[in-house]
Amino acid sequence: MGRPDGQLVEEKVFKDPVHRYIHVRDELIWELIGTREFQRLRRIRQLGTTYVTFHGAEHTRFNHSLGVYEVMRRMVENLEKKMTWDEDERLVCLAAALLHDIGHGPFSHSFEKVFGTDHEDWTRRIITGDTEVNAVLSRMGSRFAERVADVIGKTYENKLIVSLISSQIDADRMDYLLRDAFYTGVSYGNFDMERILRVMRPQEDQAVFKLSGMHAVEDYIMSRYQMYWQVYFHPVTRSAEVILSRILHRARELMRGGYPFRQEPVHFQSLFSETLSIRDYIRLDESLVLYYFQEWEDEEDPILRDLCRRFMNRHLFKYVECDPSKQMLIWPELQELFRKIGLDPSYYLIIDSSSDLPYDFYRPGEKDERLPIHLLMPDGSLSELSRQSDIVEAISGKKRTDHKLYYPRDLLEDQSEYAEEKRRILTLLHAQEGS
Template sequence: MAYKDEQLIEEKVFKDPVHRYVHVKDRVIWDLIAAPEFQRLRRIKQLGTTNYTFHGAEHSRFNHSLGVYEIVRRIIYNFQGREHWNNDERLLCLCAALLHDLGHGPFSHSFEKVFKLDHEEYTQKIILGETKVHEILEQVEEGFAQKVADVIAKTYQNKLVVSLISSQIDADRMDYLQRDAYFTGVSYGHFDMERILRVMRPIEDQVVIKATGMHAVEDYIMSRYQMYWQVYFHPVTRSAEVILTKILHRAKYLYETKEFDFKLKPTHFISFFTGDVKLDEYLKLDEGIVSYYFQLWQEEDDEILRDLCERFMNRRLFKYVEFNPNLQMAEWMELYRLFSDAGIDPEYYLVVDSSSDLPYDFYRPGEEEERLPIHLLMPNGDLKELSRHSDIVESISGKKRTDHKLYFPKDLLESLPDEEKKIRIKEILYGQGELIDANESR
């Protein structure tokens, strides 16, 4: 029997808190799960610093990847025998679903922003590079690894396959919304996935939803909206992200000056600091390694690095107020000057963070990154874009909500010896609205 068709003697199952069980019958999938590059995902948290706000959010990219695989497996099962579904694409879909997050680094998006990385690019590098994952995929057939990489890059010729893991209602989003809701303990992310899976239908270039399932999809869209603003963009989580980001910036700056001697050479970070990251170096850096350095950097000679690491490790987060620098440029410039004069480096201790999301946005031609919109399959066979048929979705479609916060260390301000500067800084900051203590807020 060819490797691509080989089945395990007995089906393997993973007990899962969201889907109850994750079922594995294909030898290829079982081997991919055992690959070192996939096992590494156990050491990458799904939600970065969110556990500083919701203490249960300790789940990993490994959990999520298995969940996405399981949803796609169930979708494919429902597609069997339907027009437009080619069962020859089954294994490709399962592999792409399982491996779609393979390239995430420690603390994911914060890490990417500092070092200008793209986890999707690294996912493709791992799949196509000299890795165990690549070796397994090429055993399926020559060029199979490239097909998987193309699906993840959204360039694969069969757009129906791509839409399963990258559209407005894909397996990726359906898993992380439910999984993140479960582990954070909130109720916002729950929706009737069973109903959505039952009403999914394959057409030539995408998955569509039977019109009778529209209300389940509306519930999904609103769940996504609530999760973004109540969990993913939570200001306390962002406070921890701000400190994390500034630690990495400071360490990079100290390395680049060539005048600072780290007590422990930052070996694992050097290629990231220089912008020349080899694949094997990327794979060696996980959250355990990063936390090890942060723990030791609490004893470094640089006061800023030492302070930021101590704050991050012990959850002494920055306070925050509502502040829009686009509308308050004069206040921003004055604050920047006052912080500098007071000896508090504003580059590290005065940070504006903005978050925005489009809860549902239909396709706009020319926007390459835009995910496919959700289409309803009407009883007469016509397709209708969701927001044109749903009043609920239409009311939020294309509407961009943006939130601005200004983060700063209140304890450093309170210890300022210059009362005049302290009073003026407080007047500007506290004049913007209620001061929020991120260490007490949940």
């Protein structure tokens, strides 16, 4: 299939609704796509529970990973015209782009919050562990897999490559904004990627952008801002995430307490006991999780049964806006009232917070410090983006946070024998909403 130079005899092409075509010319990339671990990404949605809000959001991590690879391939192709690019480095770059999300678990970030897992850590473990992916990478040399893992971990010596896949404007973000906008049916995430790639210029530690392309970069920043608040942090999606996390918490609690499941979660045993191996992790996907949720709709435990029925049938929690400054004043009373009417607040009274920092300038030494986006000025000097753009300057360094309190309104309405408690609960909830 391959030639002595590592290229395929015939180029492989994937038809793609976002990039039109995804081109694979390297035998390494083609073989990585065919591995068990990469094919597993077909069974993990890109946007977790967002499909309950935007019915078109059924695309997968597989779609996205191919898309990131294609954006990176185009980046490298453009940069090769302006710099000398070592062939080995090119393949490290493309492999890292393709594999950057291979460690995601089912329902991605919701899953991570419950079990304290880190998809980047699992990505590195899959790349360097006893896997088909590692076997393919290792044929490129004894340290090749480790180098790819270092790019994912942001410790790779070539900082330019790291920035192309993980920075404030990178291949990952460019693909997911365009792809998520397409599949959710919104226009917020659209921007001129071709223009951005044309004005991209390589520097020692990161790519920069010609001043003439500033407006395309501005558009990208604002598209990202809108997508987070209109799609990624949508309150209905977050309601589904809250219920999903409570189901997993409940199942883990019941298993540890010796509860006799009608459908015992044998595939979750190593996860719940924190002895998860790479083999166990790779077996976890969303089809498996949904199978258990469907089976648990008939469990004897009323909480697990109710939560699974809600998730599977989209009977979600309602929400009110939550003011953190008032939360501590009413929270103990709300919890006690929920207990009085027979609702465990651990599962039926949940505060969920979302926050985003759309763009930040360089803050050395701070947690999660970010390299800023630089513009290449006509005289050859560099200028940080917000110094040239009034639009970006207006949102730079400004973290926006949203708090919501989720609860089952239908169960409250059913509590006719607790009229006084229900009245007080609704009063407290409305006080939050009006704050």
